Amino acid sequence: MNHLSLITKREYLNKVKNKSFIIMTFLSPLIMVGIFALIGFLTQLNNDGVKTISVLDESNLFANKFENSEHTKYDILTGLNLEDAKQLVRKAENYGLLYIPPAENVDAIADKIKFYSEESPSVGVMNTIEDKIEEEARAIKLKESGLDPVLVSKLKIKVRANLETFDGQKTSKVGNYMKLIFGGAAGYLLFMFIIIYGNMIMRSVIEEKTSRIIEIIISSVKPIKLLLGKIFGTTLAGLTQFTVWIIIGSALMIGVSAFFGVETSQGPMAQQQEELIKQASQNDEAQQMFTTIFQEINNMPLANLIIMFILFFIGGYLLYASLYAAIGAAVDNETDTQQFMMPIIMPLMLAIYVGFFTVIENPHGMVSQVFSYIPFTSPVVMLMRIPFGVPIWQQLLSVLILFGTFYITVLFAAKIYRVGILMYGKKPTYKELYKWLKY
DSSP, X not given: OHHHHHHHHHHHHHHHTOHHHHHHHHHHHHHHHHHHHHHHXXXXXXXXXXXXXXXXXXXXXXXXXXXXXXXXXXXXXXXXXXXXXXXXXXXXXXXXXXXXXXXXXXXXXXXXXXXXXXXOOOHHHHHHHHHHHHHHHHHHHHHHTXXXXXXXXXXXXXXXXXXXXXXXXXXXXXXXXXXXXHHHHHHHHHHHHHHHHHHHHHHHHHHHHXXXXXXXXXXXXXXXXXXXXXXXXXXXXXXXXXXXXXXXHHHHHHHHHHHSOOOTTOSTTHHHHHHHHHHHHHTTHHHHHHHHHHHXXXXXXXXXXXXXXXXXXXXXXXXXXXXXXXXXXXXXXXXXXXXXXXXXXHHHHHHHHHIIIIITTOTTSHHHHHHTTSTTTXXXXXXXXXXXXXXXXXXXXXXXXXXXXHHHHHHHHHHHHHHHTTOOSOOOOHHHHHHHHTO
C-alpha cells in the first residue's frame, strides 16, 4: 500500500499548492462575508429610516391606538377631509396615508379602510397596522357584547403539552426543532460537499487523462490504488479548504458585525419581531425558551451525533467520489460528463427530498427507515433521523452497508477507470461502460 500513500500525498500537495486553489481558499470567505455584509448594508438602506404614516380616522375609534415606535411615526390628522389629507401627505412626502372612514359600527368599517401611498407599502408595515386595528376592533366588539376585554384577555389560557416517551425521557417541540435543524444542516452539508469536491475529483482525472501523464503513472501503479489515491488526496484537500473557510469566515463575520455595525436582524419584519420579543420578555417566555434550548442540547446524544456524522460524512463522500472519478476516466472533457451525471445526482436529490418531506414528518416510518439503509441515500437520510433517536445497531448496520457498498463500488469503478483512463477520442455510452466492467 506504499503506492497508495504516495499517490494520496502527491494528489493532496498538487491540490493545496495550486495557485487557483490557494486563491479561492482565502478569497471565497471574503466574497461570502462581503455578500452578507452588502445584504445587511442594503437592508439598512432599504429601511429608509423612520417611516412617517399619517392617519385620518373619521370614525374616532382607532387613532389613539397608533403609538410611535423606533421604525414608524404616526401623524394623527384632524379637521381635514380626505382630499386635503392626501395633498398634505404628498407635500410632506410621508410614507403613506391611512384613511378610516366614518361608520355606524365596527363591522361596516372593516372593508372600507384604505391606505394611500406613492408606491406599494411594505408587507411588514401593513401587517402591523392591520394588527393594531384588529386588536382595537375586537375590544370594541367585546364591549358591545357586554364583556370586559381585559378580563377576556386574562381568561385566555395557553396550553403547552409536555412531551415524554414511555421510558420517561422528556422532550419538547423546541427539542424537535433543534433535532430538525441539526439533521437538516448535516444532510445538506454532506450534499454540498459531495457536489463541490466530487466535481473536483472528476476534473482532476480528466486533466491528467488529457495531458497523457496518466499513461506513465498507470504503468507502475494498479488502477484501484491510483483511483483510491486520487479520492483520498482530493478529500483531504477539500477538508483542508473547508476548515480554512470555516475559520476565516467565522472570524470575518465577527469582525464585520463588530467593526462595521452590520445588523442582519433589521429588515421588513424587524418591527414585528421587536414587538414579539418585548411580549415574550414580559411573560418570561424568552428566558424559558433559551433555558429549554440549552436543556435540549444537553439532552441530545452529542457524542453519538458527532461520531455518526463523521462516519456517514466520510462514507457517503467516498462512495460518490468513486463514481465521479470513474466518470472522469470514461470521458475526454467535462461536456461529455453530462450524460452520466444524472444517475449520481438523482439519488442525492431523492435523499434530500425524503429527508425534508418524510423524515421530518415521521422519522421512524417505513419510508424513512428503508431509505436510511440504502447506501446512496443513507448518508443524508440517516443523519436526519439520528437526532430523533435511532437504535445504535441500526446506525452501525447502515454504516456497514455504506462502507461495504463503497468497497464494491470502488472495485467496479476501478474497472471503468482501468479501461477508460487510456481511451481517447471516443464518447463512451452506457453499453460501453457495461462492457468495460466485464473486462
